Amino acid sequence: MARLRICKVAVPALVILAICAGAAVAGCGEETVEAVRDEDNTFSFDKKTGGEESIVDSAEYGPHEQGEVRTEEPASLGTSGGSTLPELQLRVIKNALVKMETGKGGYADVREDAVALAAGAGGYVQSESSGRDDDGLTHATLTLRIPAAKFDEVMEGIASLGEVTSAQVSTSDVSAEYVDLESRLRHLQAEEAFYLSLIGEAKSVQEMISIREHLSSVQLEKEQVQGRMNFLDQQVEFSTLTLSLDEVGEEDGEGFWDSVASGFKAFGRGLRAVALGLFYALPYLVLILVVAGIVYSVVRRRRRASRQAGES
Numbered sequence: 001m002a003r004l005r006i007c008k009v010a011v012p013a014l015v016i017l018a019i020c021a022g023a024a025v026a027g028c029g030e031e032t033v034e035a036v037r038d039e040d041n042t043f044s045f046d047k048k049t050g051g052e053e054s055i056v057d058s059a060e061y062g063p064h065e066q067g068e069v070r071t072e073e074p075a076s077l078g079t080s081g082g083s084t085l086p087e088l089q090l091r092v093i094k095n096a097l098v099k100m101e102t103g104k105g106g107y108a109d110v111r112e113d114a115v116a117l118a119a120g121a122g123g124y125v126q127s128e129s130s131g132r133d134d135d136g137l138t139h140a141t142l143t144l145r146i147p148a149a150k151f152d153e154v155m156e157g158i159a160s161l162g163e164v165t166s167a168q169v170s171t172s173d174v175s176a177e178y179v180d181l182e183s184r185l186r187h188l189q190a191e192e193a194f195y196l197s198l199i200g201e202a203k204s205v206q207e208m209i210s211i212r213e214h215l216s217s218v219q220l221e222k223e224q225v226q227g228r229m230n231f232l233d234q235q236v237e238f239s240t241l242t243l244s245l246d247e248v249g250e251e252d253g254e255g256f257w258d259s260v261a262s263g264f265k266a267f268g269r270g271l272r273a274v275a276l277g278l279f280y281a282l283p284y285l286v287l288i289l290v291v292a293g294i295v296y297s298v299v300r301r302r303r304r305a306s307r308q309a310g311e312s
Helices: 002-040 107-120 148-159 175-199 205-237 256-311
Strands: 043-046 052-055 092-103 124-132 138-147 163-173 238-248
Touching (some): 092 107, 092 148, 092 205, 107 138, 107 238, 138 148, 148 163, 205 238
Parallel strands (some): 092 238
Antiparallel strands (some): 043 052, 092 163, 124 138
């Protein structure tokens, strides 16, 4: 009887412990589902409806079975296996303007030395202009194209040829423009290949004409882009150095006779200017003289006619 009483007491106690354990496990399950919803914001849990799960945005994530948890791998942002951009090559155009003075008659020597410096560096003379003033002094401009790698070396050599009054060096970075031109060229080449492939598939004359028109337009634009790239390549490869050279006379030590000579030179320049002005005005002077002669003849004839009428 004692054993029966113990069993009657122990069985309800075990049942109560089992119910409590089941409730605890169910509570843990609810917290786990709620955590999943909070982390990836994919599912929602409704406690009022007895713990049913609902899928959010089923059109985006696709159909799922009730209670199924969907996990996705995040998009890979690593760069170890991805493509890398090509290294940007720096392209700079460099130009310089050097103003220099030298003594009277020194232009020829300075020019010879400057041209020799440019030729020794692999450069050449692009243009040259010179002239003389009334005092016999030469004023000239010499434009040299110098390889960019030898630019600084030639600049130093030019500066030692005479008295430099001013020097300006300017640079222009065309790297971004060149990259853009390369991209456009690749696109145009692909377009050209596409239209060339369509020529053999044309089924009528009208289709052939239309393809040819588009192809000609693409090829023209491609030639323009290629020409601009070639021009930039040349400008980057060879820098431009412009030398402005002026001969100057001696200003110190002028005496009386030097002043007299300068006065006569100024008087001669004035007479030459007057003579030049008269030469340009000569056609107008001749026209004025002809008109004046005609007017004088008419007036004189009228006076004679009036006198004769009065005498008669």
